Amino acid sequence: MFKKLAIAGIALLFLAPSIMLVSIGALINPAQAANATCLSTGLTVGTIPDELDVTDASGYSFTLNHQQLTHAATIITTGSAIEGVNRDGVQIALMAALTESTLRMLSNTSHYPDSADYPNDGNGSDNDSLGLFQMRPQSGWGTVADLMDPNYQVRAFFGGPAGPNYPSPRGLLDIAGRESMDKGEAAQSVEVSAYPDRYRNYESVAEQILQALTTNTTAQPAGGGAVLGPVPETSRVVFPMPEGTWVMTSPYGMREHPITGEYKLHSGTDFAGPDGTPILAAADGVVTVAEYSGGYGGLVVIEHTVDGKTVATAYAHSWETGIRVTAGDRVTAGQHIADVGSSGNSTGPHLHFEVRIGGTNGEYTDPAVWLEQHGAADLDAGEITDPGGCTTSEGNES
Structure with a gap:
């Protein structure tokens, strides 16, 4: 039977870092204004919840607190105001910040003692990296003061001609061929991590954040298009190809x-x-x-x-x-x-x-x-020929 063909996901050993103490100064964010802010992407950032339960691609569930969600709102708000950034780009940035810092502004006192003087959510220890995206002053991303500013880090991550680091280090808008990359690959192209495959683990979490913090006033999905008015209840569900053809x-x-x-x-x-x-x-x-x-x-x-x-x-x-x-x-x-x-x-x-x-x-x-x-056509009408792995396709899966 077709229903027996589902393949269980393999659990990955990703653990969300523990939530650190936050600074009151870091709570100030325009995305928390009483009135929702309509962005150029069509996204509208509304009230930020106190916490959000999320699950990553490995099946690991954890809770993001209000401060982490405030940083997510900053990424959405600041990123969406940059010309050329669409919803996909915002999701990629969220994936990167989730992977690098679990959406925390991290100081790094072992390399930069003065980084603790800025609003932060805890102390990191990855080389000389700082902030949401773990950017390194020695790599040219900016000064300590720059990189302890979440809005600056977001602008640096997206880059582009108006970015603070143009033309190097490259931001997302500076990556040639980014439109044809999957989101994890695009995030890696900016972060240049020693662990390039880990960003994909947070794609679903980034989507959960977008759905919880925003609405889409133009109903424009990643690839474009718009929903015109409410969609009525369907009369039926059918199989997507004619019987005997697949x-x-x-x-x-x-x-x-x-x-x-x-x-x-x-x-x-x-x-x-x-x-x-x-x-x-x-x-x-x-x-x-x-x-x-x-x-x-x-x-x-x-x-x-x-x-x-x-x-x-x-x-x-x-x-x-x-x-x-x-x-x-x-x-x-x-x-x-x-x-x-x-x-x-x-x-x-x-x-x-x-x-x-x-x-x-x-x-x-x-x-x-x-x-x-949902009672679609006879699902046993087609014969499975390659249960272990497809030899005819690869969806974008973005």
Whole structure:
């Protein structure tokens, strides 16, 4: 049965650092103003909660306190005011700060005793690194005074022509090809860490922070598009490809990347089928993304209301000319929205199908289980040919 194919995630040994004492001076932040601040990204930062329970990609759960969330709000507010920074960029910055400092402004008295004179959340000991992003004065990121200012660190992380360090060290906006990188790789390109794979562990945490601290006034997801008005409850849920046209080649879960060999989460389920096979909307909804999107290739994302809750489905790897809808279109379950292709990070014609709980930028869940739970077409109609790892796809998984 299809429902037996879910692959359990492998627990990683990431432990969130303990929460340190905070300085009253560090609590002052424009993101905490009584009225929410509307940002150029379309994000609106509202009231900062006292704490937020989060879970990382390894399955480890921990609690972020008010001060850590205040720093997250600074990253969102300051970053979103920089030209060229979109929601993806903000999420990448959050991932970097979570990894480097667990969203704490850290002094480093062993190298810079005067760093303790500035508002801080504790004392770090990583080389001569300081602050949220653990930037090093000796590497040219700035002075101690600069780097003990969270707003300065955020501007330095994003960089760009208006950044305080331009042209070196490079910020996110200075990284060539960043749009085609996954978020963990993009964070590493700025931080240049000795442990390059650890940033991906916090991608889901960064998304949880964004959902808790902000709303999106333009409903613009990472890839663009907009939801026009409320999405009505769907009339039904159907399988995303016609019966008899597909073969399941790689399930949702941890696996070895078929192109890079990296062991990571496969965020969807792959259904191989002939080039040009129709791809069907799994439920009634509104298209939020319809474009060519890096590793996903030709990508369509649709938001639905299912059982009174918002959920999005994503359909990847169509040829750019195979996308038959545009952002803002209302579609019905079973509507032909795209054609099977092999664009982006793909090694053969197939549909990479995702289900995201919460909407376009929500959390991934097992599509096979979700389809079965909602009475989609016979899930045993396709035969799994490669249960151990996909040989035909790689979703962007961003």
